[in-house]
Amino acid sequence: MNGSGVLYLGLRYLRRNRVKTLLLLAAFTLVWLLPAGIGLIVAKVEAQLRARAVGTPLLLGQAGSPLELVFNGLYFTKPELATLPLREVEAAAESGFAQVIPIHARQSAGTHRIVGTTLDYFDFRRLEIQDGRQLLRLGECVVGAGVAEKNELAPGDAVISTPGTLFDLAGVYPLKMTVVGVLAPTASPDDEAIFVDLKTAWIIEGLGHGHDEAEALDEDQKLAPASPGDTAVRLNASVVEYNEITPENAERFHFHGDTADYPVTAAIVIPPDDRKAALLKGRYTKAGGLQLISPAGEMDELFATVFRVQRFVLGLLLAIGLATLVIGALVFLLSHRLREEEFRHLRHLGADPATLRALVAFEAVFVLFVSLLASGAGLALIHFLAPFVIGKLLG
Amino acid sequence: MIRCKKIDFRYPGESFQLSIDDFFVGKGETVALIGPSGCGKTTLMNLISGILTPAEGSVTVNGVLVNELAVAARQRFRLAKIGLVPQNFELLDYLTIRENILVPFHIGAELRFSEEMGERCEDLAERAGIAAQLDKFPRQLSQGERQRAALCRGLVTSPPLLLADEPTGNLDPDNQDKIVSLLLGEAARIGASVLMITHDPLLLPRFGRVVEVGKLRRRGGGA
Secondary structure: OOHHHHHHHHHHHHHHOHHHHHHHHHHHHHHHHHHHHHHHHHHHHHHHHHHHHHOOOEEEEEOOOHHHHHHHHHHOOOOOOOOEEHHHHHHHHHOOOOEEEEEEEEEEEOOEEEEEEOHHHHHHOOOOEEEEOOOOOOOEEEEOHHHHHHHOOOOOOEEEOEOOOOOOOOOOOOOEEEEEEEEOOOOOHHHHEEEEEHHHHHHHHOOEEEOOOHHHOOHHHEOOOOOOOOOOOOEOOOOOOOOEOOOOOHHHEEEOOOHHHOEEOEEEEEOOOHHHHHHHHHHHHHOOOEEEEOHHHHHHHHHHHHHHHHHHHHHHHHHHHHHHHHHHHHHHHHHHHHOHHHHHHHHHHOOOHHHHHHHHHHHHHHHHHHHHHHHHHHHHHHHHHHHHHHHHHHO | OEEEEEEEEEOOOOOOEEEEEEEEEOOOOEEEEEOOOOOOHHHHHHHHHOOOOOOEEEEEEOOEEHHHOOHHHHHHHHHHHEEEEOOOOOOOOOOOHHHHHOHHHHOOOOOOOOHHHHHHHHHHHHHHOOHHHOOOOHHHOOHHHHHHHHHHHHHOOOOOEEEEEOOOOOOOHHHHHHHHHHHHHHHHHHOOEEEEEOOOHHHHHHOOEEEEHHHHEOOOOOO
16 A cells, blocks of 8 residues: 555545535534533533632621622622621621631722732632732732733732722722732632722722811811701812822721621631531521521532533533534545545556555545544643633633 | 457446457557447456456466456556556546646555656656646546546556557547657657557557457357
8 A cells, every 4th residue: 555645645635625624624523522622611610619619618698699609709700799797707706616707809900809808818728929018008909910910010010999880979989009919829719809908998899988187178178067066077079089098198098887887798717627617507597698608519519500411411412423423424425435436547547455445534534533633622722721711701 | 568368258247248369469569459339449458457357368468467466466567567548538636637647656555756757747748738737637628638648647657568548539630640659659668568449540550550359359259
């Protein structure tokens, strides 16, 4: 057999029939790639979601969708999640059954979530400052490695929060925050978050603000007393609020009302042992309006559903794949019929039987081999793009 | 060069039978095969080339008993020793004319392509008047041009035996003369024997010998 001759003739035949060849290649590539690609994406999503879920013992949040609570508390999505007052977080901490870390993930700066929390969060997630220092004052932020890379941020730069709505009549202004630290990459949602102190998060939400001393303001910036004898100074909307917290104005930032009533979206609850975890869970099964959930358990339920759907989809793909393979086989068979005259010509010229057999098989082998290669390349691309795709899915 | 002895051939399921007592073509000899349609000219040529094998008798080409060879060996023998110019050209439609002429170098292990072969292909195409068509596909050529391309393919390997089945059938008289000149000239240059089927009496004087197939057939062996 003349191997190079088979390659020479086979490739020329495919080149001359390139439309048919490309259609066959596309069909066969999809047959291999779709089930494998779906499996790969699901496996990667599962691995990523489970890793973070398993690393988070319990989550406390307002009653509602447990899955949304998991997504907010772990991945900082679902900012519209119902909040719970800080008082409940403090109560859980004071129970002595667990360490509790509040999470406030409602605001954002561009596409990055601003996460208000305490320093305990960094210890709990083993987040290390790669450049700069940890949060010390109001108005400071520490950014994840992904945020720093995408926005070319370094300590000393500034990040501005994005108002919830463009025409916010409540007057929640964007807050300019100073980047004081950049976290080491962790390949987790923490890379894409901007971390601030809980109070800074409340200021961004408009629950706290800073402005010049009321006594130093002009009279036309003050409201008339509500009643005769009312000595409280009330200011009107002409008073300009600070849009940046600096060492000079930090003391003029304040909150009205009791901060224990201020919202957090979730709280990470870390009981020291299973007994205390069970006791704590017992409390919240009865407590109205709140839920204490195990993220790993929620993920198990989520993936049980995902796998059921995946099995169904794979079954459909298998049926479609089999149909495609049968059609492909038919195409090869018809192609062979159409080429019988060509093979007879080659036989007349003196092509040996092995060369003829190889030529007959070449088209099918080529399509199968190249479609497998293309599927491999597709899988590599999915593997490469998976973090981005998963980010989009979670977003 | 060629000797067919006491051969009998019958197509399965058909009444046609070709029976020849003795047929001989010497080395370097040029022979024109003539006869009415259906008398067995192409069948005889196919028996000599090993495309068909006789039920009885022997076909010897270049000292090799062709009909005794196994299929693969017979194919290899034909590729290496016989230049075939079929009546219906047998060009591959997905190859250019250049690739078609050079196709014998890609279908077996006996012949290896070299740059020299590429030059020979261009030289033959030039002499056959199809040099400008080398990079076109068969469907872009006229019948006559395809015929000449098939002739160039038969000659490109410089085989010791050339079998041509009406290679001038699709050509005008001027081109017929050119093609026969090319065929016979090239055969003389490489010392090849030529066996050519033709219906054109004007071409017969150019051959060393003219054989009427009907007269070769044994009595009682006709259709």
